[in-house]
Amino acid sequence: MIIFNPDLKSFYSTKINDDNVVSGFCTREAGDALRPEVVIDYLNEMQINHKKIIVPEQIHSVNVAYIIASNPANIENIADTDGIITRESNVVLTVRTADCLPVVFCDKQSGVIGISHQGWRGSLKKMVKIMVEKMTDVGSRKEDIVVAMGPSIGQCCYDVDDDRYINFMEELNGYSKKIFVMRHGKRYLDLPLLNYLLLLEAGISKENIDFFPFCTNCDSERFFSLRRDGKKNLQEMLSYVVQY
Numbered sequence: 001m002i003i004f005n006p007d008l009k010s011f012y013s014t015k016i017n018d019d020n021v022v023s024g025f026c027t028r029e030a031g032d033a034l035r036p037e038v039v040i041d042y043l044n045e046m047q048i049n050h051k052k053i054i055v056p057e058q059i060h061s062v063n064v065a066y067i068i069a070s071n072p073a074n075i076e077n078i079a080d081t082d083g084i085i086t087r088e089s090n091v092v093l094t095v096r097t098a099d100c101l102p103v104v105f106c107d108k109q110s111g112v113i114g115i116s117h118q119g120w121r122g123s124l125k126k127m128v129k130i131m132v133e134k135m136t137d138v139g140s141r142k143e144d145i146v147v148a149m150g151p152s153i154g155q156c157c158y159d160v161d162d163d164r165y166i167n168f169m170e171e172l173n174g175y176s177k178k179i180f181v182m183r184h185g186k187r188y189l190d191l192p193l194l195n196y197l198l199l200l201e202a203g204i205s206k207e208n209i210d211f212f213p214f215c216t217n218c219d220s221e222r223f224f225s226l227r228r229d230g231k232k233n234l235q236e237m238l239s240y241v242v243q244y
């Protein structure tokens with residue numbers, strides 16, 4: 001289940017958070033995660049221990065980096081990357097989103113955590129499946145991986161043009177009947193459902209996946225939204241995971 005913690009200004013998955021793992025999908029109340037000082041202030045204020053914060057550049061790729069805390073910088077930026085995994089403790093993995101989908105991964109058996117950012121481009125290239133594969137490469141078993149999908153734009157608001165639809169038909173034809181909805185002559189993509197289906201395809205069991213019920217574009221009180229706010233006014237929400 002995903003629940004809201006007003007003290008942490010974030011939602012989190014009860015399948016993931018415990019004494020050893022802290023994760024969250026922040027609301028806009030936590031501030032604009034595009035500003036590093038906002039992220040540091042948030043972690044300090046919430047008393048989330050961190051010897052290091054990892055910030056992927058996010059270029060809508062399916063590149064995944066395995067983090068070893070050898071770099072002494074308190075904030076480490078990872079170029080050309082949209083997914084990060086680690087076995088390290090006290091290393092806060094972050095992504096920033098405003099309509100794209102943030103996903104947190106956690107395997108408590110082997111102590112591997114991860115986080116990824118995916119919009120339609122990353123989803124088309126099956127980013128969540130690649131994250132699961134990278135985690136198994138470093139010792140996770142698929143049946144031990146628990147996944148929480150955060151707030152993204154919903155199928156209520158995500159209309160896509162013909163070109164994008166054709167991209168999906170070419171790459172993911174098997175899912176097209178489930179993930180596209182026609183309304184008033186427009187075609188809408190269900191981004192969370194697509195990623196849920198990709199997680200099942202990757203071998204994650206239904207019982208180990210938590211969903212998010214809200215749409216970032218609809219809910220202006222809680223979320224930033226690229227589509228609603230526009231590029232010029234863009235602010236993004238922090239999502240994070242850390243283990244102790």
Ligand SMILES: [Zn+2]
Nearest residue numbers: 156157215218
């Ligand atoms: Zn909506």
